[in-house]
Amino acid sequence: MDIKHLTYLLEIVKQLNFTKAAESLHLTQPTLSKMVRSLEDELGVTLFDRSGKYIKLTDAGIAAVQQIQVIVQAVQDLHTSLNDVSNLRTGSIRIGLPPVIGTIFFPHVVAAFQKAYPQIDFQIIEEGAKKVESRILEGNLDLGVVVAPVDTDEFEIMPYLEEELALILHESHPLAANPSVPLLELRREPFILFPNGFAVRKHIMQACSTVGFEPRVTYESAHWDLLAEMVAANTGISILPQAICCKINNPSVKTVRLTNPTIPWNLIIIWNKAKYQSYAMREFKRFITYSAKPSRTIPDSSSLI
Numbered sequence: 282m283d284i285k286h287l288t289y290l291l292e293i294v295k296q297l298n299f300t301k302a303a304e305s306l307h308l309t310q311p312t313l314s315k316m317v318r319s320l321e322d323e324l325g326v327t328l329f330d331r332s333g334k335y336i337k338l339t340d341a342g343i344a345a346v347q348q349i350q351v352i353v354q355a356v357q358d359l360h361t362s363l364n365d366v367s368n369l370r371t372g373s374i375r376i377g378l379p380p381v382i383g384t385i386f387f388p389h390v391v392a393a394f395q396k397a398y399p400q401i402d403f404q405i406i407e408e409g410a411k412k413v414e415s416r417i418l419e420g421n422l423d424l425g426v427v428v429a430p431v432d433t434d435e436f437e438i439m440p441y442l443e444e445e446l447a448l449i450l451h452e453s454h455p456l457a458a459n460p461s462v463p464l465l466e467l468r469r470e471p472f473i474l475f476p477n478g479f480a481v482r483k484h485i486m487q488a489c490s491t492v493g494f495e496p497r498v499t500y501e502s503a504h505w506d507l508l509a510e511m512v513a514a515n516t517g518i519s520i521l522p523q524a525i526c527c528k529i530n531n532p533s534v535k536t537v538r539l540t541n542p543t544i545p546w547n548l549i550i551i552w553n554k555a556k557y558q559s560y561a562m563r564e565f566k567r568f569i570t571y572s573a574k575p576s577r578t579i580p581d582s583s584s585l586i
Contacts (some may be wrong), residue, residue, distance in 0.1 A: 289302070289316060292305055294346055299336065326341035327342070328342035366561070369564050374402070376403065376425065377408055378406070378425065379409055379428075391403060409479070409523075411478075413425035413427055417436070422558060425551050427548070428480040429545075431549065438549045438552050445523060446520050447539060450535055467489075471518070472485075472497060473498075473499065474483070474519060475505075476501045476503055485544065487522060500517060505525045522546045
């Protein structure tokens with residue numbers, strides 16, 4: 282049973298005349314009549330009463346047409362839905378963000394994308410980096426934004442932001458006026474850090490270990506603004522991503538560059554290598570790439586999907 286033949290049948294029902302229906306469909310009448318007989322043979326019923334001057338539906342034909350209209354409409358709806366998805370009029374994207382990243386993850390990009398594609402829904406889930414990775418592999422998230430590195434055997438990656446961690450300290454601290462501070466100079470300082478499990482803390486602990494000391498952590502918080510307020514209260518020093526340091530408005534807190542070594546903090550966008558990428562997700566990744574570079578013009582998506 283061909284969907285095209287079903288649409289032909291509906292045209293015959295509309296015209297109640299084989300000749301007019303054939304003209305409307307740009308077919309010959311014998312071709313159309315043959316198609317109807319073939320359909321009647323397949324269904325095992327007679328669809329049209331041809332005994333009078335005008336054809337009319339039989340009882341079986343009326344019942345069949347009711348179902349055929351539903352089938353044809355469903356197929357048309359299917360094509361419409363797929364066309365909407367392929368042209369980015371509908372869809373959904375599930376993004377995983379560790380809490381620190383969630384506070385600075387280009388809200389202007391998400392807002393701009395949703396303005397361009399209002400029918401695409403976003404679900405943003407804050408989880409630790411390892412949970413984000415696990416949920417992507419399980420198929421519960423479409424993509425995530427984490428701190429490099431990750432296992433490139435399992436994930437495709439897209440670099441997003443490359444910067445360093447920076448030192449924040451109270452304005453009265455002896456090191457506050459320095460243009461930069463070697464990491465080893467902080468070995469006797471009280472540290473105020475994110476808790477264990479945060480990628481920022483992991484990078485800090487590893488860097489300190491490479492220069493020969495283990496930080497003395499006196500306070501912990503999962504909230505960067507609370508860390509900054511503790512520094513503003515002169516209870517210790519902290520090390521945060523530069524993007525977060527830029528958000529600190531308290532004049533008592535000074536930001537200084539760390540050296541020897543610098544501590545990289547590179548954000549990457551990751552997704553499952555083995556999972557199909559939806560049109561909406563692929564467009565969003567493209568959008569991120571170009572919106573992160575304002576001087577570029579975003580190209581037509583059809584060339585990239």
